[in-house]
Amino acid sequence: MSLASGPGPGWLLFSFGMGLVSGSKCPNDCQCQAQEVICTGLQLTEYPSDIPLNTRRLYLNNNSIRFLPAMNLGLLSDLVYLDCRNNLIREVMDYTFVGVFRLIYLDLSFNNLSLISPHSFSVLSNLVQLNISNNPHLLSLNKYTFANTSSLRYLDLRNTGLQTLDPAAFQNLVTLQTLYLSGNPWKCNCSFLDFTIYLIVSHLNHPDELNATCVEPTELVGWPITQVGNPLRYMCITHLDGQDYVFLLLIGFCIFSMGIVVAWLTGVCAVLYQNACRRSSKDEDEDEHGQRVEASRRIFRSTVDSGHDGFPQLI
Numbered sequence: 415m416s417l418a419s420g421p422g423p424g425w426l427l428f429s430f431g432m433g434l435v436s437g438s439k440c441p442n443d444c445q446c447q448a449q450e451v452i453c454t455g456l457q458l459t460e461y462p463s464d465i466p467l468n469t470r471r472l473y474l475n476n477n478s479i480r481f482l483p484a485m486n487l488g489l490l491s492d493l494v495y496l497d498c499r500n501n502l503i504r505e506v507m508d509y510t511f512v513g514v515f516r517l518i519y520l521d522l523s524f525n526n527l528s529l530i531s532p533h534s535f536s537v538l539s540n541l542v543q544l545n546i547s548n549n550p551h552l553l554s555l556n557k558y559t560f561a562n563t564s565s566l567r568y569l570d571l572r573n574t575g576l577q578t579l580d581p582a583a584f585q586n587l588v589t590l591q592t593l594y595l596s597g598n599p600w601k602c603n604c605s606f607l608d609f610t611i612y613l614i615v616s617h618l619n620h621p622d623e624l625n626a627t628c629v630e631p632t633e634l635v636g637w638p639i640t641q642v643g644n645p646l647r648y649m650c651i652t653h654l655d656g657q658d659y660v661f662l663l664l665i666g667f668c669i670f671s672m673g674i675v676v677a678w679l680t681g682v683c684a685v686l687y688q689n690a691c692r693r694s695s696k697d698e699d700e701d702e703h704g705q706r707v708e709a710s711r712r713i714f715r716s717t718v719d720s721g722h723d724g725f726p727q728l729i
């Protein structure tokens with residue numbers, strides 16, 4: 415059997431696989447042809463059974479499926495294309511896609527996702543296109559969510575509840591080309607700064623960039639987040655709060671005290687130097703003093719001796 419070829423836990427495949435290995439059947443009302451299964455718009459409320467194991471493309475879009483069972487999905491180890499658009503899927507767990515590691519295209523748009531657990535996509539290293547747009551209850555993405563999806567080129571995050579993103583989440587997306595970010599309530603506070611800088615330096619395509627704007631704070635409402643990096647940096651660097659003032663005050667006080675100490679030391683050195691100089695040239699000083707007394711004596715004498723004009727005559 416080809417069941418064991420996936421990396422998923424073997425016991426899952428074994429216990430749930432036995433009932434599903436049913437040859438070349440096709441799920442009720444779906445169309446199956448050439449490794450493609452189309453179950454679009456059938457009002458399904460559950461993942462259909464009897465999907466041929468060699469399926470490469472699976473269309474489950476426009477149904478009311480709430481849950482993707484990892485065990486059944488994991489049997490489709492050749493699956494490269496999975497369209498789950500327009501369903502009611504609420505969460506994606508760490509093991510949901512563990513068996514479909516060949517996936518290249520995954521569309522989860524227009525669902526009701528509120529949780530994508532951090533390792534959900536960790537085996538999807540071939541994934542090129544991922545669409546999780548239009549999941550308004552999706553409020554956050556873990557920074558490890560895309561850690562192993564290193565082939566990703568198109569990522570659609572439009573119209574979710576995301577308020578912020580960590581640039582660390584994008585650090586392994588070395589082949590990413592196109593990123594859609596519009597229609598999210600981006601909160602452009604200082605925690606968001608790093609991501610906006612990433613958007614500037616990464617040179618990705620943002621076809622919807624003018625609609626990917628800040629909703630907070632009021633000064634930046636309407637700014638496209640691809641362009642808000644510099645104003646935000648300015649705001650975050652020049653903005654000071656109480657703690658910053660205390661810090662600045664402390665720094666100021668330190669500089670002031672250092673100044674006083676340095677001035678005092680300089681004064682002490684100057685005085686010591688002067689004293690040393692004075693002591694070493696004491697004799698010379700005394701000689702000069704004697705000469706000066708002599709000179710003034712002479713001037714005095716000449717004033718007295720001088721004629722009628724009354725001006726002293728210096729020799």
Ligand SMILES: *[C@@H]1O[C@H](CO)[C@@H](O)[C@H](O)[C@H]1NC(C)=O
Binds near residue numbers: 454455500
């Ligand atoms: C799927 O649903 C969407 C919106 O409900 C609709 O616009 C689209 O035509 C449907 N597609 C199919 C193939 O039924």
Ligand SMILES: *[C@@H]1O[C@H](CO)[C@@H](O)[C@H](O)[C@H]1NC(C)=O
Binds near residue numbers: 502504526528551
């Ligand atoms: C979508 O999920 C939210 C909670 O995350 C829930 O309140 C809501 O009823 C769900 N909507 C549907 C149509 O299931």
Ligand SMILES: *[C@@H]1O[C@H](CO)[C@@H](O)[C@H](O)[C@H]1NC(C)=O
Binds near residue numbers: 532533536558561562
């Ligand atoms: C990425 O894959 C490796 C090996 O396949 C695994 O050990 C690691 O836990 C995965 N990382 C994440 C964040 O899922």
Ligand SMILES: *[C@@H]1O[C@H](CO)[C@@H](O)[C@H](O)[C@H]1NC(C)=O
Binds near residue numbers: 524545546547569570
């Ligand atoms: C993602 O899904 C939405 C809705 O289904 C669609 O309009 C959009 O083109 C898709 N994005 C990509 C990158 O395929």
Ligand SMILES: *[C@@H]1O[C@H](CO)[C@@H](O)[C@H](O)[C@H]1NC(C)=O
Binds near residue numbers: 578606
């Ligand atoms: C910025 O907003 C995000 C999302 O609401 C929040 O988690 C974070 O703590 C905020 N950061 C600052 C510095 O206010």
Ligand SMILES: *[C@@H]1O[C@H](CO)[C@@H](O)[C@H](O)[C@H]1NC(C)=O
Binds near residue numbers: 596622623625
């Ligand atoms: C931006 O949003 C407006 C109104 O919602 C829409 O008409 C326009 O096509 C959108 N532009 C892009 C590039 O998505």
